[in-house]
Amino acid sequence: MGSYDVKQEVSDKYSLRGRVFHKLREDILSGKYEEHEELKEVAIGEELGVSRTPVREAFRQLELEGLIQIIPNKGAYVTGITENDVKDIYVIRSLLEGLCARWATEHITKEQMEEMEENVYLAKFHAEKGHLEQLAELDNRFHDIMYEACHSKMLEHQLKDFHQYVLRVRKKTLATISRGSASNHEHELILDAIKDKNPDMAEKLANDHMINAYQNMVKSGLYEAYHTEKE
Amino acid sequence: MGSYDVKQEVSDKYSLRGRVFHKLREDILSGKYEEHEELKEVAIGEELGVSRTPVREAFRQLELEGLIQIIPNKGAYVTGITENDVKDIYVIRSLLEGLCARWATEHITKEQMEEMEENVYLAKFHAEKGHLEQLAELDNRFHDIMYEACHSKMLEHQLKDFHQYVLRVRKKTLATISRGSASNHEHELILDAIKDKNPDMAEKLANDHMINAYQNMVKSGLYEAYHTEKE
DNA sequence: TCTCGTATGATTGTATACAATTATACGAGA
DNA sequence: TCTCGTATAATTGTATACAATCATACGAGA
Numbered sequence: 408m409g410s411y412d413v414k415q416e417v418s419d420k421y422s423l424r425g426r427v428f429h430k431l432r433e434d435i436l437s438g439k440y441e442e443h444e445e446l447k448e449v450a451i452g453e454e455l456g457v458s459r460t461p462v463r464e465a466f467r468q469l470e471l472e473g474l475i476q477i478i479p480n481k482g483a484y485v486t487g488i489t490e491n492d493v494k495d496i497y498v499i500r501s502l503l504e505g506l507c508a509r510w511a512t513e514h515i516t517k518e519q520m521e522e523m524e525e526n527v528y529l530a531k532f533h534a535e536k537g538h539l540e541q542l543a544e545l546d547n548r549f550h551d552i553m554y555e556a557c558h559s560k561m562l563e564h565q566l567k568d569f570h571q572y573v574l575r576v577r578k579k580t581l582a583t584i585s586r587g588s589a590s591n592h593e594h595e596l597i598l599d600a601i602k603d604k605n606p607d608m609a610e611k612l613a614n615d616h617m618i619n620a621y622q623n624m625v626k627s628g629l630y631e632a633y634h635t636e637k638e
Numbered sequence: 639m640g641s642y643d644v645k646q647e648v649s650d651k652y653s654l655r656g657r658v659f660h661k662l663r664e665d666i667l668s669g670k671y672e673e674h675e676e677l678k679e680v681a682i683g684e685e686l687g688v689s690r691t692p693v694r695e696a697f698r699q700l701e702l703e704g705l706i707q708i709i710p711n712k713g714a715y716v717t718g719i720t721e722n723d724v725k726d727i728y729v730i731r732s733l734l735e736g737l738c739a740r741w742a743t744e745h746i747t748k749e750q751m752e753e754m755e756e757n758v759y760l761a762k763f764h765a766e767k768g769h770l771e772q773l774a775e776l777d778n779r780f781h782d783i784m785y786e787a788c789h790s791k792m793l794e795h796q797l798k799d800f801h802q803y804v805l806r807v808r809k810k811t812l813a814t815i816s817r818g819s820a821s822n823h824e825h826e827l828i829l830d831a832i833k834d835k836n837p838d839m840a841e842k843l844a845n846d847h848m849i850n851a852y853q854n855m856v857k858s859g860l861y862e863a864y865h866t867e868k869e
Numbered sequence: 870t871c872t873c874g875t876a877t878g879a880t881t882g883t884a885t886a887c888a889a890t891t892a893t894a895c896g897a898g899a
Numbered sequence: 900t901c902t903c904g905t906a907t908a909a910t911t912g913t914a915t916a917c918a919a920t921c922a923t924a925c926g927a928g929a
Contacts, residue, residue: 422710422882422883423882423883424698424882424883447909447910447911448910448911449909449910457883457884458883458884458885459884459885459911460691460882460883460884460885461882461883461884463695463911463912464694464695464698467655467695467698467699468698468699468701468702470699471699471702471703472702473791473792473795479653479890479911479912480889480890480891480910480911480912481890481891481892481910481911482891482910482911483911486791491790491791492791492792495790495791495792495793496792498737499734499737499792499793499796502733502734502737503730503733506729506730506733559722559726560704560717560722560723560726561704561723561726561727561730562726562730564704565730565796653912653913654912654913655912655913678879678880678881679880679881680879680880688913688914689913689914689915690881690914690915691912691913691914691915692912692913692914694881694882710881710882710920711880711881711882711919711920711921712880712881712920712921712922713880713881713921714881870929871928871929872927872928872929873926873927873928873929874925874926874927874928875924875925875926875927876923876924876925876926877922877923877924877925878921878922878923878924879920879921879922879923880919880920880921880922881918881919881920881921882917882918882919882920883916883917883918883919884915884916884917884918885914885915885916885917886913886914886915886916887912887913887914887915888911888912888913888914889910889911889912889913890909890910890911890912891908891909891910891911892907892908892909892910893906893907893908893909894905894906894907894908895904895905895906895907896903896904896905896906897902897903897904897905898901898902898903898904899900899901899902899903
């Protein structure tokens with residue numbers, strides 16, 4: 408594990424606040440709440456069986472993630488995530504994943520390199536066997552390794568944030584073996600570029616990898632099925 | 639104002655939580671606390687004359703910003719910001735400001751364009767007069783306009799976050815008239831590229847603008863004077 | 870002397886009570 | 900009927916009380 412554990416993993420799951428935070432984020436991202444809908448502390452608290460305190464703390468975090476807007480002494484209103492937001496995130500991620508790959512080329516450790524190789528090798532196996540669940544897991548892990556390997560706390564933080572943000576959408580996009588297989592092949596190319604100490608190539612490949620992931624998502628129509636808003 | 643007011647402006651200044659949040663962020667960024675130093679809720683509360691509740695909520699926000707790390711049932715520890723972090727932020731910002739300029743070229747409104755022109759014109763005046771304070775203010779505003787003009791909630795959010803993050807450092811870098819003047823000239827070039835509907839040029843100029851800002855900061859030695867950590 | 874377990878204190882997690890603010894409803898006056 | 904002001908209710912902001920967890924100190928036993 409990297410020295411910088413992303414927030415969700417360290418302070419969550421075992422606290423009420425963390426559970427509330429994740430539940431609300433999931434609900435907002437999955438479209439349970441209407442845009443501009445008001446979230447009331449007591450209502451959420453009762454629904455989840457907790458008091459207002461953890462709910463309030465979760466609200467503060469959601470606000471910082473841009474998922475809700477808190478107007479002092481008034482209320483909390485969901486901001487939601489639109490199709491355009493997702494598109495924008497993928498373009499931004501494309502740039503940052505490229506930078507990450509570039510920096511990883513310079514800073515990756517022997518251990519990280521070995522885990523990447525193992526990851527790609529294993530993924531190839533699961534792709535052939537049609538193991539979607541494992542494939543998705545390995546895909547996540549590949550990116551996490553690269554985030555850690557880039558040796559930049561700031562960049563790692565940003566990318567993990569975005570990754571979380573689009574996780575639900577992304578999960579569905581990998582739900583086809585063909586994309587999963589293609590994705591893993593792209594991972595392999597990025598890995599080779601890093602091995603060859605070719606930062607330009609690594610950056611470009613990582614750029615393309617994100618764009619491909621997005622375009623596949625749009626093409627496959629899985630994304631539209633997920634979001635049902637009118638734009 | 640844009641449709642998406644950044645969090646700090648909406649829910650702060652008038653709440654204890656907001657004040658605590660800003661105070662702690664300022665203290666952490668300015669190096670008041672040692673790295674890995676523990677922040678205790680009651681101590682902070684007493685120091686600022688508030689109860690634990692607003693302190694806790696501020697902690698949750700600081701954690702999400704990556705400035706502190708909260709270990710459940712243990713404590714909150716400052717993460718701080720190193721020279722490397724600042725360098726990374728500027729590189730990341732360089733990419734994102736470039737993307738922002740590109741998108742602004744496509745989406746800027748007539749009103750935003752006019753405000754940009756006015757901004758550059760005014761800044762030229764204040765640069766000649768040596769008005770540092772106004773120059774810094776206009777510089778901030780120029781970037782804010784561009785963030786709004788790019789018409790991407792996500793990108794605007796990210797860039798405003800980073801902007802806040804390095805604000806203290808940046809303020810000092812503009813504290814020389816020569817850089818302020820050069821910076822404004824670069825703004826003018828970006829503005830011209832946007833006016834000419836030349837996204838490639840706008841992107842490249844915005845990239846360079848950030849890199850220049852960072853290099854000037856390093857060269858001038860203002861940054862080293864600010865941070866006193868051993869790396 | 871060392872180790873381990875227990876007890877005590879400190880600190881955070883959560884719930885609740887109270888204060889402040891905002892929204893709404895209702896009625897008086899024009 | 901309309902407007903405005905007041906009263907009331909609802910909601911958030913803050914403080915505090917209590918519960919749970921963790922760290923430390925101390926002493927019993929080997």
